[in-house]
Amino acid sequence: MFKKTKVAAVFAALALVVTTAPASSAANTDMEIFTWWASGGEAAGLAGMTTEFTRANPTLKFVNATVAGAAGVNAKGVLVSRMKAGNPPDTFQAHAGAELSSYVKAKQIEDLTSLYKSEGWDKSFPKDLIKTLTTGGKIYSVPVNIHRANVLWWNPAAAKKAGITKAPESLDAMLVDLEKFKKSGIDGMALAGNGDWAIAHLFDYVLLASMGPDKFNGLWTGKTLWNSKDVTTAIKYFSKILAYGNSSKSLDWPDAGKLVTTGKAGFFIMGDWASSQWQSEGLKLGTDYTWAPGPGTDGVYQWLSDSFTLPVGAPNRSAGIAWLKVCGSLAGQDAFNPKKGSIAARTDSNPALYDDYLKAAMKSWKVDRLVGSTVHGVNYGNAGMAAYDSAVGRFYTGGAKDSKGFVTALTAAAKANRNG
Numbered sequence: 001m002f003k004k005t006k007v008a009a010v011f012a013a014l015a016l017v018v019t020t021a022p023a024s025s026a027a028n029t030d031m032e033i034f035t036w037w038a039s040g041g042e043a044a045g046l047a048g049m050t051t052e053f054t055r056a057n058p059t060l061k062f063v064n065a066t067v068a069g070a071a072g073v074n075a076k077g078v079l080v081s082r083m084k085a086g087n088p089p090d091t092f093q094a095h096a097g098a099e100l101s102s103y104v105k106a107k108q109i110e111d112l113t114s115l116y117k118s119e120g121w122d123k124s125f126p127k128d129l130i131k132t133l134t135t136g137g138k139i140y141s142v143p144v145n146i147h148r149a150n151v152l153w154w155n156p157a158a159a160k161k162a163g164i165t166k167a168p169e170s171l172d173a174m175l176v177d178l179e180k181f182k183k184s185g186i187d188g189m190a191l192a193g194n195g196d197w198a199i200a201h202l203f204d205y206v207l208l209a210s211m212g213p214d215k216f217n218g219l220w221t222g223k224t225l226w227n228s229k230d231v232t233t234a235i236k237y238f239s240k241i242l243a244y245g246n247s248s249k250s251l252d253w254p255d256a257g258k259l260v261t262t263g264k265a266g267f268f269i270m271g272d273w274a275s276s277q278w279q280s281e282g283l284k285l286g287t288d289y290t291w292a293p294g295p296g297t298d299g300v301y302q303w304l305s306d307s308f309t310l311p312v313g314a315p316n317r318s319a320g321i322a323w324l325k326v327c328g329s330l331a332g333q334d335a336f337n338p339k340k341g342s343i344a345a346r347t348d349s350n351p352a353l354y355d356d357y358l359k360a361a362m363k364s365w366k367v368d369r370l371v372g373s374t375v376h377g378v379n380y381g382n383a384g385m386a387a388y389d390s391a392v393g394r395f396y397t398g399g400a401k402d403s404k405g406f407v408t409a410l411t412a413a414a415k416a417n418r419n420g
């Protein structure tokens, strides 16, 4: 009897907690979102989706906790300390693939499988993409887009001046053109050394172009060894390409991109967010800049996907869920992607809203061979990615001389990824 009373008292106390909880979160009308989208095209994309969010949730206040730059390197540092301090935002940006698994392993994000069911998302996204968001049978984030990493960008006027009339189709042909740019008096390749990731992004492409998709995929499963001849060949190409780069080693990617659009550098290997960045600066696709698949990787789509999560302990959980619903909706994706320079993750988006580059990307995404981007979360988790980026960064700042040390550092990065 006494026991029963005690149990009843505990239940009464619990009921109090449960009934008072919504009241306190109802008072909180903030929806704090954490991203690294601060530059022109990124901010424009986010603004597109924010408008959609505010239209659907007029009582919630959109609080933008963007930490600028470096493809998330800076932001992730801040996020880690906020999570450690028990101060998560209501939602944060994470890439599909191994990066997402890092947060799942650390039990920092909630299972969203039931939201997929209630919103019908199991049918809206490609099955293979959902697999990269799934750990232990549970789906952990909502993908907003697909970006392509292996794109070559250039300025037609600068190319014409250098005697280049069409895009190179192999690494060797690209080296010939880099020399032509040099002879015309400009740097061949725009390089963004800030935060290491953009140099690692270039290296990731060179690995793919040099060894092809099968061996490239093998690097992340352990089938292709880092001390193999294939890697040595790729490093040789990489060193040659770096020799055609700009002298400043600390540019962020929008500034390196500007070298190309102002005719100071020839080529830029960058994800397709470069295009929306330039459009936000008033430049025109096809006139001021143009594109081709990264030389030697035509027919291969090196992809990455930005997605949003629901952090464990989000202060305004229901607002976080409201944001995720917009992220997964057709209206949200079509408001976001044309401005962000990516294609929708949903399969039913409207191509008429997208520019010619993105229309072509939509087609390629359906027919190309797909491989993941290492620098943007698909192949490696956060620990492996950080080690990979800094291995490439050290090789670059050291003058691209120490190939042996580079291989050792890349092997260590693979280990960091396994243990991370």
Ligand code: GAL
Pocket (backbone or CB within 6 Å): 036, 037, 042, 069, 070, 071, 072, 147, 271, 273, 304, 305, 306, 376
């Ligand atoms: C990537 C991200 C892209 C873009 C890029 C440059 O990691 O997925 O959406 O923002 O960084 O910051």
